[in-house]
Structures are given as structure tokens and as C-alpha cells.
Amino acid sequence: MNLASLINKAKQKAPPAESSDKKVLKRSELEAQRQATYRAEQEAAEKAREDRIARKRKAEEDEAVKEEERREKRRKFAEESRRKREEEAEEEERRRRKRLGLPDLPPKKLEGEEGTPIPEDEDIAEEELFAKLRALEEPAILFGETHKQRLKRYKKRVGADSLKAIMTDGPIPTTLQLVPEKDMKVSLTIPKDKDGREFLFRQLASYFTMVLQEWENTLSRRTMEVKSSYPGKQAYNAMVQARENLRPLFKKMEQYDLPDSILEPVVEIVLAAQERRYVDANDGYLRLSIGKAAWPIGVTMESYFTYPPEEESPVNHDIHFRTGVAPDGSDTYTPRTLIYDLKGAFGSMKKVNTLYESEEDVNVDRSGVWPSKPIVQRAAPIQPSPYQTHLDAGLEPPPLTPSTVRYWSDYSRVFYHPKSLVQLSEFDVNDSLMPFEKWEVGMELFEKMERDVDLVDRDLRPFAEECDGMQGIQIMTSIDDAWGGWASGWLERLRDDYGKLSIWTWGLGDQGGNMTTSREKRLQQIENSARSLHTLAEQSSVYIPISNMPAKPPSYLSLDGTSPWHVGALQAVALESMTISSRLRTAASGRGTLQDLEATFNSTGKRRVAKLELSIADPDVLSEKASAQIAQAEKTGSTTSHQTSDNDEQLTRFDIDTFTKDYRIGASRPSKRTHVFGRAEAARGDWNLTEDGDPHDRFGDGPALQRFAAPLLFPLLDSFPRSMLDIGTGEGRKVAVYSGLTTSTAVADQVRAVEQIVRRMHMVGIDERETMCNGLQTMAEEYDEGWDSGSDSDEDD
Known part of the structure; x- marks a missing residue:
């Protein structure tokens, strides 16, 4: 390429002059144009920056105004919260003073006033x-x-x-x-x-x-x-x-x-x-x-x-x-007790009650290391029932009714040690979103808490170490919901530390539901009850299932099955009367430990499921009958005494059967004769019983029988449902109770009925269902050993 072509090509690439017709520009002119362009760009950038700063300043001012509004709202909210806390603290102090008999709080001082104002009619110039x-x-x-x-x-x-x-x-x-x-x-x-x-x-x-x-x-x-x-x-x-x-x-x-x-x-x-x-x-x-x-x-x-x-x-x-x-x-x-319940289930009961509250702890500074005082949000407290307020004030409490009893604490008459009450805050009572109903939920909750802290060491061991000679441990739990799984976890843990100790488990609940509940919930309750029966009966020394409603209640019992207060009262009569012998001082007064009772109806050590029954009577009527029988015996010159034999029909019949719900299907099926293996009885009152308290026919053909008689009647205090028992009148009335724990072939029938229902259920996994059914079958066979072959006919009679 020659020089001429290069010059022509350069001329084609050179930009034409914008503001001048000059074909050639000086270097100074080009520099001036460049500086002018640079200043224009800088002015545009400065203007854009000022615009951004103005917008930012306006946004900050707006944010400052909003922050001031929020700060004012927080101040007003804090002032309102402080006022409410002061009012709640003042009201709590008034209730405490009223409960302890202290004079009421003086009226608040007005601004600029010293002390309590003087009434005008009592002032002097x-x-x-x-x-x-x-x-x-x-x-x-x-x-x-x-x-x-x-x-x-x-x-x-x-x-x-x-x-x-x-x-x-x-x-x-x-x-x-x-x-x-x-x-x-x-x-x-x-x-x-x-x-x-x-x-x-x-x-x-x-x-x-x-x-x-x-x-x-x-x-x-x-x-x-x-x-x-x-x-x-x-x-x-x-x-x-x-x-x-x-x-x-x-x-x-x-x-x-x-x-x-x-x-x-x-x-x-x-x-x-x-x-x-x-x-x-x-x-x-x-x-x-x-x-x-x-x-x-x-x-x-x-x-x-x-x-x-x-x-x-x-x-x-x-x-x-x-x-x-x-x-x-x-x-x-x-009480030597440990109570677990869900959040909100304790009602108005406080963990730290009047016996253990310290006035020095009322004004404790809980601000911590934060520079400002924390704002505490408290849920509305549950107001105590009129029955509890009258007890605290030392007044005669009003009568209780099923409508006024909301929680079990509404009729409780004792103060508990703060360590006795443990709240499971993970679940709320009657929560529809996270119900505490499935058996595995209770087991998972126990395992989770056990991983975080040793529950036995934290909750039980302080009470156990206070006992000189511990007979055993009694566990009361519902078994048709998640509490069955919780109790199962506890029992497995207790067996690790207290392997040789007697552990009695009282399984409470509807155990199958009533006709008002849905079919799914009834099936869930049956599944929970079956799991509890399989696990608790294996780990417990004695397992006693108790239904909320007796099968055929007697005429003197007016039990409202929908009221937990009524149900708990009947269960308390049965449970407390059956174990009264374990709390007596001497054998002369009818003392029998838990091991003595257990050895009577569970002599083989394998029949752990027992049937609880009882009868209730007016003690005055029993005394009249006893006097009449003595008079008749003196007149005829002979007396009759009850002895057991191979005929189980001679055993005393009870009025109230608190055993589990009858799951047996098909009333037309021929029933075999029930055989009783052993029974422990506890009598309170002048019941017509044999005077010999030793076991009868323990090594004979008849069932092993041992009776413990206590002179103490069961007291019906003002916290007991007055309309439930149509026995006795007046305040301070007492009733005679006759209760018994029995192991018989009826237990095998019930266990087999539960096993047949579980086998047809699809709510449980196949492997778990098979394991549970095999365990229930093995449990039922323990009540057939030495008696019959387990058939359902009368051929063995």
C-alpha cells in the first residue's frame, strides 16, 4: 500500500467538525472541547449525586418521623404494661394479705401528698x-x-x-x-x-x-x-x-x-x-x-x-x-407424689404455693445485663374457683358441682411441694392443632426429655432418698391417649434403677371410647389401650386397668361419666380403699404391704393383670345386719363362716366392676366358667367376713384368698360429689368399702378380645401389630396355664 492510499484512508476515518467548517483543528481547540465535555459530565454527575443525597435525606427524615412514632407507641405500650403489672401485683398482694389475714393495703398517695389522706369528717383544723x-x-x-x-x-x-x-x-x-x-x-x-x-x-x-x-x-x-x-x-x-x-x-x-x-x-x-x-x-x-x-x-x-x-x-x-x-x-x-400434666391443665394451682413462697423474692430485679428493663408479656391467669378461694380464706367452702369443677385443682385440698408439680410445656391441654392423643407422641416426648435431662435423677430420686424403707411405687396414668406412651417410657427407665421394687400401675381411661366419639378416635383409643396393656403389663409388678364407667353400676351409684370429677371420685374410693392395708402401722390393725397383696393374687409372678372390684355400703346398715346375724346365730346355736373351695361361686360378689371395657363380640357365644386364681380383699367397716385373715386354700383346689380388714371408714368430705352416692346423710358422713383385686380367666378373655381387634386394625404397622398380638396372646395364655386348654367351649368343665 502506497502513501497516498494511507492518507486517503486516514481522512475517511477522521470525524467531521461539529461546530466549525475548519478541516484542521488545533490541539488547543481539541483540548478545550475535551474539557468542556468533561465539565458537562461532572456537572451531570454532581447533580445526580445531589439528587440522590436529597432523596436519601428525605427518606431518613421520613424514617426518623416513623421511628419517633414507633418509639412513642412503645413508650405508651410500656407504660400501659407497667400499669397493668402494678395493678396485677397490687391485686395479688391484696389476695395474699386477705388469705393470710393481714390488713388491706393503704390507698395510693396522690401527687404532693404525704401518707394516707384523712377523711374530712375526722379532720380537725x-x-x-x-x-x-x-x-x-x-x-x-x-x-x-x-x-x-x-x-x-x-x-x-x-x-x-x-x-x-x-x-x-x-x-x-x-x-x-x-x-x-x-x-x-x-x-x-x-x-x-x-x-x-x-x-x-x-x-x-x-x-x-x-x-x-x-x-x-x-x-x-x-x-x-x-x-x-x-x-x-x-x-x-x-x-x-x-x-x-x-x-x-x-x-x-x-x-x-x-x-x-x-x-x-x-x-x-x-x-x-x-x-x-x-x-x-x-x-x-x-x-x-x-x-x-x-x-x-x-x-x-x-x-x-x-x-x-x-x-x-x-x-x-x-x-x-x-x-x-x-x-x-x-x-x-x-404428699410424696410426682405429678406430670400438660400446659394449662393445672388450672389456678401455682407451682410455688403459700407454704413455700418467699416475700423477699417478690421484688427481685430480673433486668439482667440489658440496659433497659424487659417488657414481660403474661397470659391471663386462671382465676381460682370459689371453693379454693374459700379454703384460702379459712371459710366454709360452697358445694361443688360438675359445672363449677373445671380442673382437678379446683377441688384439691392439699399443698404440694414445688418439685411435685412438673408441667410439660410442649403441649397445651385440649389443643386441637397438636393433640396429646397418640401413644407414640407420649413415648417420643419422654425420650426427648430423657435425652436432655435424667428425669429419674431430677424428679424422682429426691423423693426416693427421703424414704427409709420404700414398699414400692404406684403409677396412675391414663392409657388410651399419649400418657400411656409417657408412662411406658417411665416404667422402662424405672426398671433400670429399681429392678426389684414393686411397681403398681393403675391404668385409667375410657379405654375404647363411648358412643359419642368418632369412630377414628375410638379406634385410636383402642390402639393406645392395647399398646399400654402390652408394655405396661410387662414392665409393672401389677397392672390394674380401670374403666371410667362400671359395666353395671348399682342403684345407689349416680355416676356422671362425662364429669372427670365424678369419675375421679369413684376411682379414688376404689384405689385408696384397696391399698389402705399398706399404710397401717401394725399387722394387728390389718397391715399388709404391697408385696403381701401382690403375692396373693399373683403367686406365679406371671399373672400381673388384676381385676379391681368393690362394694360400697352405709356403715349403719352394715352394723344392723351384723347385729341381726349375731342374734340369729345365738338363737339357732350355730354360726356360718365363709371358706373357699374348688367352687369359685362361693367367693363374694362385688357391686361395682371397674375392669376395662368389654371388647368381647358376640353375645350368643357360649361362655366358659370363670376360674379365679387368687384374690386380695380389703374391708373397711362391719362386713360379714371370716375372722381368719390368713390365706385360705393356698395349696388346695380353690383360689388363694387373703383379706385385710381396717376399722377406718372412707370419709366423704365436702370435695366429694354429694349426689354420686345415695348412702348416708349429713356432713362428715363416711361409708364402708369392700374392695378386691382378682386374677381369673376373665382377664384372658378380655386380653384375647383386645388382641382380635388389634389384628384387624390397619392403623398399626404390620411388624408392630404382629409383635403386639403375639405378646397379648402370650399374656392370655398365662391365665390358662394349669386350668384349661384355652378353648371357648364347656368341655373342660
Whole structure:
């Protein structure tokens, strides 16, 4: 390519001039154009940047306004939450003061006001008050004294009682006018007129005030070394506890509302103390406090603690109750129990109750390391039932009805140790989204919690280590829902640590559902019951399935099967009466341990499923029948005694069969004769039984039989359904109970019926269903060994 062609090609590529017709531009002109273009680009970029900054500033201002609005909303919400917390805390404090008999909280102070405002009708002008004080030869003004203090000093000086806030200065402030020491001597005769009772209340208040003052002064005169020692602190705590326990009594005396049933023992105690008969005073105090207190006795055990001082209760209370010490140093008595329940199922019951709550923990700073105080959101508390509020206030509780009983805590009469109540927060009670119904759900929950923490070491071992000689462990659980799986996990864990201990499992529930539930739910309940029967009966020493509704209830039993309160009451009668022998003190009073009962009806160690039955009767009617039989025997010159033989029909028939739901299908099938292998019976009352308590025909052809008789009747307290038993009348009534645990071939029939239903179900996996059916078959065969071949005909009879 020549030079001319290259020049022509360069000319073609050169851009034409935009603003000038010049064919050739100077370098300075090109530089000026470049700078102009650069400045234009920079100005455009600067303008775009300013626009972005303006938009950002506007967005920040808008965000600041929104943040201020949100901050104001949070401030208002925090203020509202703080106000609600203060109101809840004030209401809780008022309830606590009312329960403990303390005076009510004073009204809140107004801004700029000191102390409680004085009512206008009780106030006195300043000049007039000065004149009245000078007339009484009192100083008109004291240093630092306010008008209210000056008025109170004047009212106290003149002895007027128009100012309602004036109380006596003593360990327990009271509006009762105290009497001199020479007038404190009381009389055993309780006055009936109003003036006489008021003077008696003044005498009692004066005597208790004098005793508390002397007690406090004596403790204050001790040396600092004695005060700081452990016995010294215990002595001071005892004085404080006695003072707090007397506050409800002072409150009732101020209201002149102390019934004679309490006033008479109190007068007896005070008179014995004034006459220096301190042993008699202590005995009177025991009869009063144990017989009338709402704690520490349970629904049934309450009557066992009430007995004359010269007699010893036949029941050893230490078996089911443990002693403890509250934070204030007082003794407590709580059940040896461990209760698991879902979130919300405890009702109004608190984990830390009145026995163990500490006033020092009320104002604990829980702010932690955060600079600001946390905002705590609390769910609305469940209000206690009227029955519980009356018990806390020491009043006569109203009668309970199925409509007023919402939770099992509504009719509970005991205080539990905080470690006895364990809430499973993973599930809510009656939750439709996550129902606690399937057996495997309970087992998975137990395994999950067991991986996180050792439940036996955390929950059970502290109670077990307090027992000197533990008979065994009793487990009460429903078996037709997820609790069956939870209990199965517990039993497997218990067998690892307590392999040789007797473990009785009471399986509660409808066990198959009623006709009002859906078919799917009934099948699910049958599956749960079958799994529980297969697992719990294998791991337990004794397994007793109990249905909610008896098969054929007697005429005197009006049981509402839809009310858990009614169902629980009947189950408590059966369970408590059947095991009464294990809590008696001596064999002479009919004592029989759990091992003794178990050895009677499960002599082979393989028949672990037992049938629970009972009969209930009026003790007066039984006494009349017994007297008539004795008279007839004396007249004829012979008596009859019950002996067992190879004829099982001679065994006593019970009225109430609490065994599991009858799953057998086909009423036309021929039934074989039921054979009884063994039975343990417990009688409470004058039942017509043999006097010999030893087993009969243990090595003969008849069933092994052992009876334990206890003189204690079953008490029906005000927490028991009054309309359920048409037996006896009046308050404090008691009934005679005759119960028994039986192993017989009827158990095999029921187990086989359950096994046939499970075999036809498709809700369980094939392998698991086959394993369960084989286990149930093996269990049923244990009740055929040595008796028949397991056929359903009468050929073996």
C-alpha cells in the first residue's frame, strides 16, 4: 500500500467538525472541547449525586418521623404494661394479705401528698387542734411532725375510736381495745351475748399480744452469737411464724365472726396456758390445728389426722406424706407424689404455693445485663374457683358441682411441694392443632426429655432418698391417649434403677371410647389401650386397668361419666380403699404391704393383670345386719363362716366392676366358667367376713384368698360429689368399702378380645401389630396355664 492510499484512508476515518467548517483543528481547540465535555459530565454527575443525597435525606427524615412514632407507641405500650403489672401485683398482694389475714393495703398517695389522706369528717383544723392539745397539756408541735401525725397523737391521747386507721401498737396491730393483765383470765364458759363475746375477744387479743411481746423481748436480749447461730435463727423463725399464724385469728375476732367450734378450743388452750398446764394446752392445739386446717391433709387423709390425743392413728402418715421446712422455718407436710400434666391443665394451682413462697423474692430485679428493663408479656391467669378461694380464706367452702369443677385443682385440698408439680410445656391441654392423643407422641416426648435431662435423677430420686424403707411405687396414668406412651417410657427407665421394687400401675381411661366419639378416635383409643396393656403389663409388678364407667353400676351409684370429677371420685374410693392395708402401722390393725397383696393374687409372678372390684355400703346398715346375724346365730346355736373351695361361686360378689371395657363380640357365644386364681380383699367397716385373715386354700383346689380388714371408714368430705352416692346423710358422713383385686380367666378373655381387634386394625404397622398380638396372646395364655386348654367351649368343665 502506497502513501497516498494511507492518507486517503486516514481522512475517511477522521470525524467531521461539529461546530466549525475548519478541516484542521488545533490541539488547543481539541483540548478545550475535551474539557468542556468533561465539565458537562461532572456537572451531570454532581447533580445526580445531589439528587440522590436529597432523596436519601428525605427518606431518613421520613424514617426518623416513623421511628419517633414507633418509639412513642412503645413508650405508651410500656407504660400501659407497667400499669397493668402494678395493678396485677397490687391485686395479688391484696389476695395474699386477705388469705393470710393481714390488713388491706393503704390507698395510693396522690401527687404532693404525704401518707394516707384523712377523711374530712375526722379532720380537725390546725388552730383548733393546737388548742385541744394544749388543753390536754400536750405539746402543740413536735419537731418534724405533720398534721396527720399530730391528729393521730391527739386521737390516741383522748382514746377516741372515730379514726378507723388507729390500731394498737403491738406485734399484731388490732382495733380491739386491749385489757389490763389482771383482766386477761378467761373462763371456759363461752358467753352468748354480744357484749360478753366482745370482751372475750379483747381478753384473747390482750393475752396473745402479751405473749408475743414477751417472746420477742426475750429473743432480743440474746447475744449476737446466739442470734446468728442456726438454733437461734430457728427460734426467731418460730416466733415470726407463730405471729403470722395468729393474724387470721385476730382478723376474725375484730369482725366478731369466730364460730364456737373454733372459739371453744381456743379458750381451752388459753385457759390451760394461763394455769400453766402446758401439756394440755399443746394437746388442745393439736386437736384444733390438725382437725380444722385446710392443709396439710388430702381429700381422704384429712380424717386420719383427726383423733383423740390419747389415741394413736392406725394410719402411718409418713408413708404418703413427707415433712419439710418452709422458707420461714415452719414445718410443712406435703404428699410424696410426682405429678406430670400438660400446659394449662393445672388450672389456678401455682407451682410455688403459700407454704413455700418467699416475700423477699417478690421484688427481685430480673433486668439482667440489658440496659433497659424487659417488657414481660403474661397470659391471663386462671382465676381460682370459689371453693379454693374459700379454703384460702379459712371459710366454709360452697358445694361443688360438675359445672363449677373445671380442673382437678379446683377441688384439691392439699399443698404440694414445688418439685411435685412438673408441667410439660410442649403441649397445651385440649389443643386441637397438636393433640396429646397418640401413644407414640407420649413415648417420643419422654425420650426427648430423657435425652436432655435424667428425669429419674431430677424428679424422682429426691423423693426416693427421703424414704427409709420404700414398699414400692404406684403409677396412675391414663392409657388410651399419649400418657400411656409417657408412662411406658417411665416404667422402662424405672426398671433400670429399681429392678426389684414393686411397681403398681393403675391404668385409667375410657379405654375404647363411648358412643359419642368418632369412630377414628375410638379406634385410636383402642390402639393406645392395647399398646399400654402390652408394655405396661410387662414392665409393672401389677397392672390394674380401670374403666371410667362400671359395666353395671348399682342403684345407689349416680355416676356422671362425662364429669372427670365424678369419675375421679369413684376411682379414688376404689384405689385408696384397696391399698389402705399398706399404710397401717401394725399387722394387728390389718397391715399388709404391697408385696403381701401382690403375692396373693399373683403367686406365679406371671399373672400381673388384676381385676379391681368393690362394694360400697352405709356403715349403719352394715352394723344392723351384723347385729341381726349375731342374734340369729345365738338363737339357732350355730354360726356360718365363709371358706373357699374348688367352687369359685362361693367367693363374694362385688357391686361395682371397674375392669376395662368389654371388647368381647358376640353375645350368643357360649361362655366358659370363670376360674379365679387368687384374690386380695380389703374391708373397711362391719362386713360379714371370716375372722381368719390368713390365706385360705393356698395349696388346695380353690383360689388363694387373703383379706385385710381396717376399722377406718372412707370419709366423704365436702370435695366429694354429694349426689354420686345415695348412702348416708349429713356432713362428715363416711361409708364402708369392700374392695378386691382378682386374677381369673376373665382377664384372658378380655386380653384375647383386645388382641382380635388389634389384628384387624390397619392403623398399626404390620411388624408392630404382629409383635403386639403375639405378646397379648402370650399374656392370655398365662391365665390358662394349669386350668384349661384355652378353648371357648364347656368341655373342660
